[in-house]
Each structure stands twice: as structure tokens, then as C-alpha cells.
Amino acid sequence: xxxxxxxxxxxxxxxxxxxxxxxxxxxxxxxxxxxxxxxxxxxxxxxxxxxxxxxxxxxxxxxxxxxxxxxxxxxxxxxxxxxxxxxxxxxxxxxxxxxxxxxxxxxxxxxxxxxxxxxxxxxxxxxxxxxxxxxxxxxxxxxxxxxxxxxxxxxxxxxxxxxxxxxxxxxxxxxxxxxxxxxxxxxxxxxxxxxxxxxxxxxxxxxxxxxxxxxxxxxxxxxxxxxxxxxxxxxxxxxxxxxxxxxxxxxxxxxxxxxxxxxxxxxxxxxxxxxxxxxxxx
Amino acid sequence: xxxxxxxxxxxxxxxxxxxxxxxxxxxxxxxxxxxxxxxxxxxxxxxxxxxxxxxxxxxxxxxxxxxxxxxxxxxxxxxxxxxxxxxxxxxxxxxxxxxxxxxxxxxxxxxxxxxxxxxxxxxxxxxxxxxxxxxxxxxxxxxxxxxxxxxxxxxxxxxxxxxxxxxxxxxxxxxxxxxxxxxxxxxxxxxxxxxxxxxxxxxxxxxxxxxxxxxxxxxxxxxxxxxxxxxxxxxxxxxxxxxxxxxxxxxxxxxxxxxxxxxxxxxxxxxxxxxxxxxxxxxxxxxxxxxxxxxxxxxxxxxxxxxxxxxxxxxx
Numbered sequence: 001x002x003x004x005x006x007x008x009x010x011x012x013x014x015x016x017x018x019x020x021x022x023x024x025x026x027x028x029x030x031x032x033x034x035x036x037x038x039x040x041x042x043x044x045x046x047x048x049x050x051x052x053x054x055x056x057x058x059x060x061x062x063x064x065x066x067x068x069x070x071x072x073x074x075x076x077x078x079x080x081x082x083x084x085x086x087x088x089x090x091x092x093x094x095x096x097x098x099x100x101x102x103x104x105x106x107x108x109x110x111x112x113x114x115x116x117x118x119x120x121x122x123x124x125x126x127x128x129x130x131x132x133x134x135x136x137x138x139x140x141x142x143x144x145x146x147x148x149x150x151x152x153x154x155x156x157x158x159x160x161x162x163x164x165x166x167x168x169x170x171x172x173x174x175x176x177x178x179x180x181x182x183x184x185x186x187x188x189x190x191x192x193x194x195x196x197x198x199x200x201x202x203x204x205x206x207x208x209x210x211x212x213x214x215x216x217x218x219x220x221x222x223x224x225x226x227x228x229x230x231x232x233x234x235x236x237x238x239x240x241x242x243x244x245x246x247x248x249x250x251x252x253x254x255x256x257x258x259x260x261x262x263x264x265x266x267x268x269x270x271x272x273x274x275x276x277x278x279x280x281x282x
Numbered sequence: 283x284x285x286x287x288x289x290x291x292x293x294x295x296x297x298x299x300x301x302x303x304x305x306x307x308x309x310x311x312x313x314x315x316x317x318x319x320x321x322x323x324x325x326x327x328x329x330x331x332x333x334x335x336x337x338x339x340x341x342x343x344x345x346x347x348x349x350x351x352x353x354x355x356x357x358x359x360x361x362x363x364x365x366x367x368x369x370x371x372x373x374x375x376x377x378x379x380x381x382x383x384x385x386x387x388x389x390x391x392x393x394x395x396x397x398x399x400x401x402x403x404x405x406x407x408x409x410x411x412x413x414x415x416x417x418x419x420x421x422x423x424x425x426x427x428x429x430x431x432x433x434x435x436x437x438x439x440x441x442x443x444x445x446x447x448x449x450x451x452x453x454x455x456x457x458x459x460x461x462x463x464x465x466x467x468x469x470x471x472x473x474x475x476x477x478x479x480x481x482x483x484x485x486x487x488x489x490x491x492x493x494x495x496x497x498x499x500x501x502x503x504x505x506x507x508x509x510x511x512x513x514x515x516x517x518x519x520x521x522x523x524x525x526x527x528x529x530x531x532x533x534x535x536x537x538x539x540x541x542x543x544x545x546x547x548x549x550x551x552x553x554x555x556x557x558x559x560x561x562x563x564x565x566x567x568x569x570x571x572x573x574x575x576x577x578x579x580x581x582x583x584x585x586x587x588x589x590x591x592x593x594x595x596x597x598x
Contacts, residue, residue: 016425119300122577123570126532127550128304131566134554135311211431218433219539219551234434245441252434260429267425 017268023261031077040068042075042228051244060250063233064240069247072228073254079229081258083140084209087147088202094148095155096198100186102156103163114160117153125150129212130221138221140213140229147209158201162194196273200266207262214255230255289581297574302357304566309353312559356563365564370556375564378549383568386545389468389538390530392461396469397476397526402519404473405480412485420481424474432471432533436540439463453542464541471533472526480519517587524580528573 038059046066053061060069102110120128132146166172167190175185214231216222223229225236230251237247359366365375408420443450443463451460487493496506538547546565553561 116299116303119296119303122296122528122573123300123304123566124528124532124573126529126535127566127569130535130550130554131304131308131562132311134550134557134562135308135559137557138554207429211429214431215433215536218431219536221551221554231431231433234437241437241441242445245445248434248437248441252431252438255431255434256426256429259431260426263425263429 016264017272020261020264020268027258027261031074034074038071038074040071042067042071043226063247069250072233073250076228076230080210083144084206087144087209088205090148091151092155092198092202095152096159099156099159100163103160104182104186117157120153133221140223143213143216143222159194162197163190166190166193200270203262203266203269207259210259285585293574293578300570301567305563308563308566309349313349366560368561369558375560379564379568382546382549385543386534389464389543389545390534392465393468393472393530394526396465397472400469400473401476401480404477405484408481409484409488420477424477427474432467433536433540435470436467436537439467464537464543468534468537472529520580520583524577527576531569531572
């Protein structure tokens, strides 16, 4: 009975991975090819064609300034996904080395550092981002700086924990006694072990960053108009909500599908790696 | 008793470290940013501000002093419950925050109630029917739920329940009915994480030795679930509560703006827009305090639920 349960769970993980990949293919192709299919400038104001419904010219209609909604969504996709990915990649590039070194060397410095890190991590990251972005000044660049400043700590913390576990294992001891340098041991033996966890975390994190950026833009602390970031589009369309509800529906669905894609990929990859490493399902 | 003192001591230490680190970072950031609060203030006070005005204000607010001195003064002020005054409204920061705190807390509690109403049944379903369709339902609900932007969910709820059906009010917090939409939005937005958490914890509980023992004694499935497993899951529930507070206080900000809820979210967003640094600093301090106090409450509840557990308690 146990094996049966494991098999079905495994297939759910795989289903999620496949769904995530399908969504990714869809989103990527819309983003890449969409620009040429939609021959409109996302910034082109056309007051004669405000709040149009769907038509063969404007597939999803136009917004309160007569701009093509689909063109803005496609532009927003590049922006949103690009920014989310860049933020997380930078956070990883800072956090992973720090975590590797801190965990590998250990000792008092590590203990004190982690005490401080825990102090910061127990603080709600949304509010930390508000504070940092707030002090630097509310715009998209500063928001990204704030996200990196908050997120790298998480990677450092997780990687450090993984290193501590890996360090106990025999193969690392063997490598150490075989006179490998610390750097080589980390690079050759420990890093490959933590990469799957980083990938899973990163996939889910890009989704989180997209949600965070859109929330910030919605409350006016992120992307500023006329940038067609999805949250900013929702903020823009607020006053026209009653006249044209669809104005508020499209960007929301775009955010949801994109974040869902990253969550499915993260979830699917997690089951995939866990089963390969024999860690069981959870 | 000694245990309680230990817990309180370590949480106090956490509070001190957290507040010192965060406030120092924000202080540093303020100093290195080009945007100048004095200029913001001058714009508010007087359109035709002169260089002399600028210098006068720099002196008055001690912005010309070295950063460590300013920081030291702020810390001493905090110890005397003085968080300074707003650069814009000139009112004491502590008063401004305490005024808004009840609205934020009441909405957070509303969100927490909805969160539990959703997360507990979904988590239990997922764990009990692990690997079967109710489990898939629970996991996909969690995945999809975690992908919806909370403010957008709020907008859609407003559209359906206020605009179309005209059932519920939207703006402000005049009556109990005003609580419904914001609380539901907040609770639904927070629920996915806790559905997963509770499911995983319950699965672990259901596989533990005392449940096996109960099965071996021939107890019925229902009895095992309700009187044994769920009691063992009180701990994850308490953990959920503890973890929720920080997330709730963060998540509530956007919801407050969306529903024009007169809480701390409005205060902080306005402070950020006008670069009202003392308010931002005070806000961080108060949130940090709330987070640590709620963690402390959770720690103490742990010990009360299961005194033996504390020594081997795994951190979440």
C-alpha cells in the first residue's frame, strides 16, 4: 500500500512539473512572439480609442488612454519576469557563497552571523521591503534593491544549513583527508549537493518576487506609470473599474498564470529531486 | 518556571538584536540616499524656502550631526518610549502608530479567523486522504491560492459582492459587515502556506508511533483522527499562529490600502511617499515588537501544551 501511495504522489509531482513546463512554454512564446503579433506600441496614447472592447485590431481592447492592452501585457511580461529573475539571480550570487563559506568554516563568527540573520528573518519581509524601498525612494529599481537585500539572507541561511548536514558526511571527510583545498571540497562536493534545493527555492521565489513587485506597484511604491508593469496597470485602471471591469481582470490573470507557472515548476522539481534522492515525498 | 524565564530571555535578546540591526540599517540607508527629507519638509512648509531655512532645519533636526550620534540619540529616545515626531505632521510617532494599531490588529484577527477556517479543513483533508483526490484538491488549492495576488483577489471580491450583488460595503470600517471582505481577502491570501504546513505536519503525526499504537489497540479511524492525531496537531496549529503574525502584518498593508482601511498600512505608505523617516523607523520598531511578542506567546503555549517537547523542539 505504501508503494502505491508513493507512486501516486510521484505522479502528482510529475503532473505539476509537466503543467508548469507547458505554462512556461506558453508564457515564453507569448512574450517572445507576442511582440510581433501585436503591432501596437504599449505606450502609444490614442484618446480617440479609449476603453475599446476586443476587436480584430485590439485583441483585448484598449485602456483608459487608448493603449492596446495586449501590447501592454506582453511588454509587462518581459519586464516582470525579467526583473523577478534578475533579482533572484543576484540574491543567489550573494547568498550562496556566503552560506557555503559560513557553514563550511563554522565557529563563533558563523554563530554570531546567524543570530543576526535570524533576527532579520523573523521580521516580515514585506515590511522590510517597504522600509528599504521607502527610504531609498519609491521606484522599481529601489524596490529590486530592497528585494535583493532581503532575499540573499534567506539563501545564505538555507545553504548554510545544507552545508552543515553535508559536512558530516563521509565523502566530505574523505575529500578533506585527501588534502583537497577547502575551496575545492566546497566546489566539487558540497555545491553540487545544494544546487537542487537552490533551484527549487529560486523557482518559487521568482513567483514570490513577481507578486511582491505587483503589490508594491499597486500601492504606488513600485513601478510608476506609464510603465506597463502588471500591478501598475491594475493601479492605473482602478478608476475605470466600473466602466470596464475587464481592464482589471487581464493583468490579474497574467500575474496569476505566471506565478502559478513558477509555483508548479518549483513543486514539480521538488518532488522530482526528493524522489531521486530517496528523501520520500514531503 | 526556569524554563519560562529562559524563553522570555532568549526572545528579549532576539528583540534587541532585531531592532538594533534593522534600525541601524535603516539609519545608514537614510544617510547614503540622495533624497533629502529637509527638502521634502521645506516643500510642505513653504514654497519659497531659502538656503538659511534649510540650514536652520538641519540644525533643528540634528541632521548635521554624525550618524552614530543621531543613532545613539534615537536609541536612548526609544528606551524612554520616545520615537521622535513626524517630519510632516509634527506629531509624536508613537501616538500616530498607536492610533492606527487597533484597526490593523482587528483586521489581522479577522484574517486569522478566515485563515483557520480554510486551512484547517483543507490541511486535514490532504493529510487523511494522502495521495487520493481530496489530497490533490488540497494541494492544488494551495498552489493556485499562492499564485493569486491578494490585492487582485480583493478587487474581484469587491466587484462581485459590492458592485454586482450590492451585498457588502467596501470602504472604511464603520460596521461589522465592513470586516467581511477585507478579512476574507487576507485570510484566503494567507491560507495556502498553512494548508501545506498543516498537511505535512499531520501526515508526520499520523505516521508517528503513538498513532500506530492506537491503531494496534484497535481504535476506530475517526477516534484516532479526532482524539489523538488532531491533539498532536495542536502544535502545528500553534506554530501556524506564531508564523502567521509576521506575514499577516505584512500582507495586511496592501489589503488596507485596497479597502481604505484606516490602519497602519495607510500610515506607512504615506510616510514612505513623503519620506517621513521617523515614522518609518517607529513603524519598523513596533512591527518588530509585535512579531517578537507573538513568538513569545507561541513559545509559552508550546510549553503549556507539552512541557517535554520544549527541549527537543525543532525550529520551523
